Amino acid sequence: xxxxxxxxxxxxxxxxxxxxxxxxxxxxxxxxxxxxxxxxxxxxxxxxxxxxxxxxxxxxxxxxxxxxxxxxxxxxxxxxxxxxxxxxxxxxxxxxxxxxxxxxxxxxxxxxxxxxxxxxxxxxxxxxxxxxxxxxxxxxxxxxxxxxxxxxxxxxxxxxxxxxxxxxxxxxxxxxxxxxxxxxxxxxxxxxxxxxxxxxxxxxxxxxxxxxxxxxxxxxxxxxxxxxxxxxxxxxxxxxxxxxxxxxxxxxxxxxxxxxxxxxxxxxxxxxxxxxxxxxxxxxxxxxxxxxxxxxxxxxxxxxxxxxxxxxxxxxxxxx
Amino acid sequence: xxxxxxxxxxxxxxxxxxxxxxxxxxxxxxxxxxxxxxxxxxxxxxxxxxxxxxxxxxxxxxxxxxxxxxxxxxxxxxxxxxxxxxxxxxxxxxxxxxxxxxxxxxxxxxxxxxxxxxxxxxxxxxxxxxxxxxxxxxxxxxxxxxxxxxxxxxxxxxxxxxxxxxxxxxxxxxxxxxxxxxxxxxxxxxxxxxxxxxxxxxxxxxxxxxxxxxxxxxxxxxxxxxxxxxxxxxxxxxxxxx
Ligand SMILES: Nc1ncnc2c1ncn2[C@@H]1O[C@H](COP(=O)(O)OP(=O)(O)OP(=O)(O)O)[C@@H](O)[C@H]1O
Ligand SMILES: [Mg+2]
Numbered sequence: 307x308x309x310x311x312x313x314x315x316x317x318x319x320x321x322x323x324x325x326x327x328x329x330x331x332x333x334x335x336x337x338x339x340x341x342x343x344x345x346x347x348x349x350x351x352x353x354x355x356x357x358x359x360x361x362x363x364x365x366x367x368x369x370x371x372x373x374x375x376x377x378x379x380x381x382x383x384x385x386x387x388x389x390x391x392x393x394x395x396x397x398x399x400x401x402x403x404x405x406x407x408x409x410x411x412x413x414x415x416x417x418x419x420x421x422x423x424x425x426x427x428x429x430x431x432x433x434x435x436x437x438x439x440x441x442x443x444x445x446x447x448x449x450x451x452x453x454x455x456x457x458x459x460x461x462x463x464x465x466x467x468x469x470x471x472x473x474x475x476x477x478x479x480x481x482x483x484x485x486x487x488x489x490x491x492x493x494x495x496x497x498x499x500x501x502x503x504x505x506x507x508x509x510x511x512x513x514x515x516x517x518x519x520x521x522x523x524x525x526x527x528x529x530x531x532x533x534x535x536x537x538x539x540x541x542x543x544x545x546x547x548x549x550x551x552x553x554x555x556x557x558x559x560x561x562x563x564x565x566x567x568x569x570x571x572x573x574x575x576x577x578x579x580x581x582x583x584x585x586x587x588x589x590x591x592x593x594x595x596x597x598x599x600x601x602x603x604x605x606x607x608x609x610x611x612x613x614x615x616x617x618x619x620x621x622x623x624x625x626x
Numbered sequence: 627x628x629x630x631x632x633x634x635x636x637x638x639x640x641x642x643x644x645x646x647x648x649x650x651x652x653x654x655x656x657x658x659x660x661x662x663x664x665x666x667x668x669x670x671x672x673x674x675x676x677x678x679x680x681x682x683x684x685x686x687x688x689x690x691x692x693x694x695x696x697x698x699x700x701x702x703x704x705x706x707x708x709x710x711x712x713x714x715x716x717x718x719x720x721x722x723x724x725x726x727x728x729x730x731x732x733x734x735x736x737x738x739x740x741x742x743x744x745x746x747x748x749x750x751x752x753x754x755x756x757x758x759x760x761x762x763x764x765x766x767x768x769x770x771x772x773x774x775x776x777x778x779x780x781x782x783x784x785x786x787x788x789x790x791x792x793x794x795x796x797x798x799x800x801x802x803x804x805x806x807x808x809x810x811x812x813x814x815x816x817x818x819x820x821x822x823x824x825x826x827x828x829x830x831x832x833x834x835x836x837x838x839x840x841x842x843x844x845x846x847x848x849x850x851x852x853x854x855x856x857x858x859x860x861x862x863x864x865x866x867x868x
Binding site for chain 1: 728729734
């Protein structure tokens with residue numbers, strides 16, 4: 307039963323990935339850019355969901371890892387001269403290594419203090435990023451043309467390569483999460499999601515699981531931060547460590563899509579982009595609507611769009 | 627016989643609220659001990675101390691030689707202590723069987739295949755086999771209480787802690803529960819059972835300890851304890867013979 311569920315998820319993921327994989331042959335650069343953004347949002351949201359939805363770790367400073375990954379990518383390529391295609395995967399161990407001291411500091415804090423602490427740490431990193439020599443200070447610095455060109459000499463080539471990178475990484479993150487959930491550790495994760503105290507009482511080492519999740523999340527956020535830099539073509543404290551794009555919108559996506567479910571961040575990202583495309587011209591109203599929708603979700607359907615679909619499909623199945 | 631559990635001068639306060647001043651308690655291997663006490667006497671706190679969910683401010687809690695008072699909850703579980711919660715704490719979005727698999731794969735370190743067969747066995751024994759594929763969050767109160775029990779006994783703990791598993795059950799449900807209990811526990815398993823439903827308790831345990839006034843006011847055979855003046859005062863509101 308659960309095994310079938312896993313195989314269906316796997317099949318679905320690969321089919322969708324395949325369809326999106328051939329799209330660059332048919333669509334224009336603008337559409338590719340839009341979809342790249344979509345993949346990155348899903349990837350970041352999956353990692354936030356992994357932490358909060360399963361591990362019960364509520365961080366509002368995960369953009370720290372996005373920014374650090376971007377800066378590390380710049381350092382590796384532009385300062386150390388490492389090939390960009392080597393620097394990208396190196397962002398993974400870099401993020402994991404950074405997650406160790408960050409978690410060591412934050413794990414001393416409980417709940418609200420953890421959240422606030424994570425935000426403060428991210429702000430500190432933002433300020434530090436503007437002070438390190440060689441990274442362009444407060445206004446940042448562009449990637450050199452030679453580095454940009456490794457991803458394609460024409461804009462079209464470059465855009466498709468970055469598109470495939472973002473798609474591949476996000477699919478990989480989702481794959482990693484569904485494999486994790488299917489394994490025996492998955493039982494521990496779902497148990498922690500549902501009831502942390504009971505999980506501990508039946509032998510789940512919740513501290514170990516939390517550290518593991520934090521490392522995974524830090525590692526892949528750092529990678530996504532590096533890929534985001536390819537899209538922006540530059541690093542800067544304000545853009546690379548952006549709390550609005552890197553955390554606030556992400557929390558909206560996870561909450562509205564359905565926390566603690568793998569499909570949640572995907573649905574949330576779709577809802578978010580639809581709202582962004584239709585409402586962002588209206589300024590502050592857009593943010594108010596996002597906030598209102600997130601609060602309404604928490605009050606009315608805490609499992610978000612994923613929970614809503616689940617209930618509806620169950621009704622249909624029971625009726626049929 | 628040797629003691630499987632010992633409390634040595636254990637004190638516990640939550641902030642300024644003192645729950646225990648100094649508790650001494652010995653439980654022998656294979657013993658079935660009932661715990662009585664008024665609301666707020668600290669019965670559940672006693673279990674939380676043993677299972678590592680909260681720490682004593684003073685004193686030692688020894689389980690088979692390990693100082694569980696200093697261990698984390700998962701380590702306590704792996705050392706052979708299983709417990710139920712007074713208010714059922716199911717993994718609501720997981721199936722009933724999965725609720726058991728969590729502990730079997732983590733606490734008892736079994737392979738998935740072993741876990742499935744042991745889990746199915748425990749569900750059969752507790753009368754939950756018929757809902758094994760249901761989501762735990764949809765269970766009735768009676769089944770939730772059974773799930774608490776099933777999840778704990780599936781691990782075959784050496785010490786089983788039951789916190790008010792008969793509360794809110796009808797007479798008939800209580801009888802069923804006692805049958806189930808007799809079924810899933812054997813003479814090698816030590817059991818401590820907190821229960822307000824005295825008539826259910828006395829059909830299962832050998833001894834009773836009564837918690838009140840931040841201490842154990844009496845401990846011994848059922849008849850002696852129930853005849854104790856302070857207990858009569860607490861439970862029956864008078865010291866008169868009934
Ligand atoms: N986590 C906690 N934080 C603060 N106080 C607590 C906590 N847990 C219990 N208490 C307090 O400790 C005292 C003992 O509570 P406990 O739940 O152990 O009582 P009990 O004997 O199990 O009661 P009941 O019969 O109602 O289940 C109560 O005054 C309670 O309010
Ligand atoms: Mg209690």
